[in-house]
Every structure is written in structure tokens, then in C-alpha cells.
Amino acid sequence: MRDHIRRNMPLLPMRIVTTLTELTPRQIRYYEQQQLIHPARTSGNQRLFSFNDVERLLEIKALIEKGVNTAGVKEVLVKSQQVLIAKQEVEKVKKELSEKELRKMLKQQLTHPLRPGQTLLNQGEMTRFFRH
DNA sequence: TTTCTCACA
DNA sequence: TGTGAGGA
Numbered sequence: 001m002r003d004h005i006r007r008n009m010p011l012l013p014m015r016i017v018t019t020l021t022e023l024t025p026r027q028i029r030y031y032e033q034q035q036l037i038h039p040a041r042t043s044g045n046q047r048l049f050s051f052n053d054v055e056r057l058l059e060i061k062a063l064i065e066k067g068v069n070t071a072g073v074k075e076v077l078v079k080s081q082q083v084l085i086a087k088q089e090v091e092k093v094k095k096e097l098s099e100k101e102l103r104k105m106l107k108q109q110l111t112h113p114l115r116p117g118q119t120l121l122n123q124g125e126m127t128r129f130f131r132h
Numbered sequence: 133t134t135t136c137t138c139a140c141a
Numbered sequence: 142t143g144t145g146a147g148g149a
Contacts (some may be wrong), residue, residue: 014135088133
């Protein structure tokens with residue numbers, strides 16, 4: 001199971017989260033109202049928080065203690081998420097580019113298998129074509 | 133027992 | 142942001 005899935009699994013009830021964050025339930029619900037967090041719900045309408053939510057709450061708490069209002073907190077969180085998404089995009093583009101290059105190399109190697117002086121693609125690189 | 137929503141002498 | 146009511 002991958003990490004971001006694990007971190008986003010809704011597992012923790014309100015009581016655990018209040019203990020972990022030292023925030024009151026009132027505050028946590030208020031932050032949810034302000035769209036700072038988006039905890040899941042049980043069938044009985046009880047909130048279930050993920051580890052990610054807890055981390056977010058700790059960030060929020062730190063920011064609030066610095067005197068930032070909820071609008072400011074929201075701005076910070078939205079921006080950090082945008083930065084994250086932007087980074088992921090860059091990585092994706094990078095990967096796609098290197099995929100193309102690898103295919104090109106493989107094709108050339110198959111077309112001219114005995115060409116002297118050319119290094120073979122190693123097994124590790126080859127496995128990239130067989131994933132998924 | 134715990135958590136939910138709603139509303140405020 | 143706190144607190145109490147009333148229900149699940």
C-alpha cells in the first residue's frame with residue numbers, strides 16, 4: 001500500500017485528534033467550517049480524521065498561535081498545496097521525457113544490436129517498460 | 133460515553 | 142471561541 005494512501009486513510013475519531021493536537025472539538029469543527037480540513041464521516045455522521053488531517057491541524061495550530069487568522073491560514077495551506085501539485089507536475093513531465101528517450105535508445109539497440117562501442121541498456125532500465 | 137448540530141441571558 | 146440543549 002502506498003504512503004499517500006496510508007496517510008489519507010480516515011481512522012481517527014475526534015477524541016484522539018483533540019488529544020494529539022491539544023485543540024478543542026469546537027476549534028476543530030470551526031476549522032472544518034472554514035474549509036481548512038476535510039475529514040471523512042462515518043455512517044453515523046461522526047468525523048474520521050486521517051494522519052494528514054492531524055498534520056494539517058498542527059500546522060493550523062502553529063499558524064493561529066503566530067496570530068494568523070483563518071483566512072491567512074487558508075491562504076498558506078492552499079499555496080503549499082499548489083506548490084506540491086506543481087512539483088508533482090514537474091516530476092511527471094520529467095519522467096515522461098526520460099521514457100521517450102529510453103524507448104529511443106531501446107529501438108536503436110534493437111535496430112543495430114551489434115554496433116560496437118555502444119553500451120547495453122541494463123535490466124533495471126528495461127523493467128521500466130513492463131510496469132502496469 | 134462520545135460526538136453531532138444548532139443557537140446564544 | 143465557549144457552552145449548553147437535545148438527539149443519535
